[in-house]
Amino acid sequence: MRLLLIEDDRMIGTDLKQALGQAGYSVDWVEDGVAGQAALAQGGYAAALLDLGLPRRSGLELLTAARGRGDTTPILILTARDGVEDRVAGLDLGADDYLLKPFAFQELLARLRAVLRRRDGHAQSLIGSGELRLDLANRTAHHRGEQLPLSAREFALLHALLERPGAVLSREQLEQRIYGWGEEVSSNAVEVIIHGLRKRLGADAICNVRGMGWRVPKEEP
Amino acid sequence: MNSLRTQLLLWLLPLYLLSAAVILGANYLHYRDSTMAFMDGQMRRLALAYVEQLRGDPRLPTPPPLDEEHVEQDGTVAVQFWDRDGRLLLSSTWPVPGLTLQQSEGFHDLDIDGHVWRVYTAPATAPRVQVLQSGEFRRRVALHSAQEAAEPVAILIPVTALLLWLAVWFALRPVDRLVQAIAAQDERSLTALPLQRVPAELQPLIGSMNSLLARLKEAFAAQQRFVQDAAHELRTPLTALKLQVENLKPQLAEGQSARLESGIERMQRLVEQLLRLARQEAAPQSIDTEPVDVAAVLRQSIGELVPLAEARGIDLGLTAAEPAEVRADARDLRSVFDNLLENALRYTPAGGRVDVSLKQADGAPQVEVLDTGPGIPPELLERVFDRFYRVLGTGTQGSGLGLAIARGAAGRAGLHIELVNRSDRSGLAARVRFLRS
Numbered sequence: 001m002r003l004l005l006i007e008d009d010r011m012i013g014t015d016l017k018q019a020l021g022q023a024g025y026s027v028d029w030v031e032d033g034v035a036g037q038a039a040l041a042q043g044g045y046a047a048a049l050l051d052l053g054l055p056r057r058s059g060l061e062l063l064t065a066a067r068g069r070g071d072t073t074p075i076l077i078l079t080a081r082d083g084v085e086d087r088v089a090g091l092d093l094g095a096d097d098y099l100l101k102p103f104a105f106q107e108l109l110a111r112l113r114a115v116l117r118r119r120d121g122h123a124q125s126l127i128g129s130g131e132l133r134l135d136l137a138n139r140t141a142h143h144r145g146e147q148l149p150l151s152a153r154e155f156a157l158l159h160a161l162l163e164r165p166g167a168v169l170s171r172e173q174l175e176q177r178i179y180g181w182g183e184e185v186s187s188n189a190v191e192v193i194i195h196g197l198r199k200r201l202g203a204d205a206i207c208n209v210r211g212m213g214w215r216v217p218k219e220e221p
Numbered sequence: 222m223n224s225l226r227t228q229l230l231l232w233l234l235p236l237y238l239l240s241a242a243v244i245l246g247a248n249y250l251h252y253r254d255s256t257m258a259f260m261d262g263q264m265r266r267l268a269l270a271y272v273e274q275l276r277g278d279p280r281l282p283t284p285p286p287l288d289e290e291h292v293e294q295d296g297t298v299a300v301q302f303w304d305r306d307g308r309l310l311l312s313s314t315w316p317v318p319g320l321t322l323q324q325s326e327g328f329h330d331l332d333i334d335g336h337v338w339r340v341y342t343a344p345a346t347a348p349r350v351q352v353l354q355s356g357e358f359r360r361r362v363a364l365h366s367a368q369e370a371a372e373p374v375a376i377l378i379p380v381t382a383l384l385l386w387l388a389v390w391f392a393l394r395p396v397d398r399l400v401q402a403i404a405a406q407d408e409r410s411l412t413a414l415p416l417q418r419v420p421a422e423l424q425p426l427i428g429s430m431n432s433l434l435a436r437l438k439e440a441f442a443a444q445q446r447f448v449q450d451a452a453h454e455l456r457t458p459l460t461a462l463k464l465q466v467e468n469l470k471p472q473l474a475e476g477q478s479a480r481l482e483s484g485i486e487r488m489q490r491l492v493e494q495l496l497r498l499a500r501q502e503a504a505p506q507s508i509d510t511e512p513v514d515v516a517a518v519l520r521q522s523i524g525e526l527v528p529l530a531e532a533r534g535i536d537l538g539l540t541a542a543e544p545a546e547v548r549a550d551a552r553d554l555r556s557v558f559d560n561l562l563e564n565a566l567r568y569t570p571a572g573g574r575v576d577v578s579l580k581q582a583d584g585a586p587q588v589e590v591l592d593t594g595p596g597i598p599p600e601l602l603e604r605v606f607d608r609f610y611r612v613l614g615t616g617t618q619g620s621g622l623g624l625a626i627a628r629g630a631a632g633r634a635g636l637h638i639e640l641v642n643r644s645d646r647s648g649l650a651a652r653v654r655f656l657r658s
Binding site for chain 2: 009011012015016018019022053080081082100101102103104105166167168170207210211212215217218
């Protein structure tokens, strides 16, 4: 799979190209914004990794131009700038993700996979964390590769938790997801559902955070 | 306080009142004297009219009837006719006992039994004419007319004093405007002070103030730029280092790459904390802040640190979250909570417990982070807030900046952080009190 790397730092460029090569990607590396824009315009890349502070043409300008042309190549911004404005500007201009340097390489690979999956249209229907995956299109669940029968409320609860792996959801937030408006809520419904799920998925699948709520562990990069 | 307005008024008002008093006094004297002179003229003309009449017709005329009321209240002039030897020939019906013919002609002030009389003795003719008027009446009339003349001046004094005060107040208005303009300066957007409607005396002051503001603005911007540049320059080689370890992994033994990675992680953490500290100091204090839901910020902070707690095998939980709103920058609050929580998680051994609570204490919200770590020796409880200070022998690789950052952010948000050792067991209690809410 061909990637375009637009990065002006020689050290990062060399090492990132090598690391991505080891991970099975073939990488074209250009060192300034103008060259990057030209390479992107030729097309044929599965995704582009874009630094923001580039010589000759900034990453944000390049991004604007590419999206203005109707180029839909997934673009992942890699930057050492962590200003919220930069992040918002990058995403508003049409970047697919934003990764702050110094990143863990495994994190980059995971984000890259996610971006590529989204491009292929899987992202909307398939969510998951670790060994547990939910297919939202046909409302099925798989655990360790095997089909997992779930009730509607169990599915709704797992859906809520797996939307943002790692995030803690409170009882109220989970109740809102598993009950419709005006439905009578029994006081320990969430606990009962989670207890049942833990029995089948293992105690570590859903963690309780005292006084806060529940979370599913974030996928290990 | 050394106020220009007070100074000016302290000089102007007494001076003004003094001159007003002098004018009043002079007015009074002038009107009294001219009234007296006018009445003297009347007396003299009356006496001379009798003299003239006697010259044509030597028979003594009969003066109009008089009584005490006429004399004392109306000031009617009494007339006396004397012969050459000083014997009284004829007098008004209201005689004054004990008054003799004055030898010299002209005006005399005579005191007869405590009653003052103004007497005019006409030039020597036969018979001689002498007229008199009550001194008490004359004094009263003179005083009255002097008062009438002084009254408008007396009324004008407070009015003009008020106008004076207003004039001083208005003259110094530009100073007030200047003060407001300076007070309204936001460190985020320093703007030059307006030079319109500013008196010439204040122009140089504002000129130098503006150049100071410009330099301050430049300094703020330079510091912000420095932090941005430093962030970029420090993170770039760290990124490269991490990628190099990644590339070396196939050639390294398992333990070797793990140690390299943990070394780089530590460096990265230190860099991030340093940047946070620098950014906190470069960022201007926010002036108008929105009410912030403390519990929500606390939940975010805990949520963010749950993975660290899990990685370190620590049971992290929220034991109480009473509703509380404070006016502060949410980022500062978050920085305080993050750093206190992280501190607790780093110094608590695996299997320990960190309890976070938000309660009302002494009428103000209070956040408490309780850990089951070793605590801090009492003599070091203040020193741990110093930058890069770490308690020896803890075996923890912290940056030594967390509590310094927390205290800095707390100061900006109007919070107070207090560290105490737990009394029920070993461990530290970090309390955040909200000084203003």
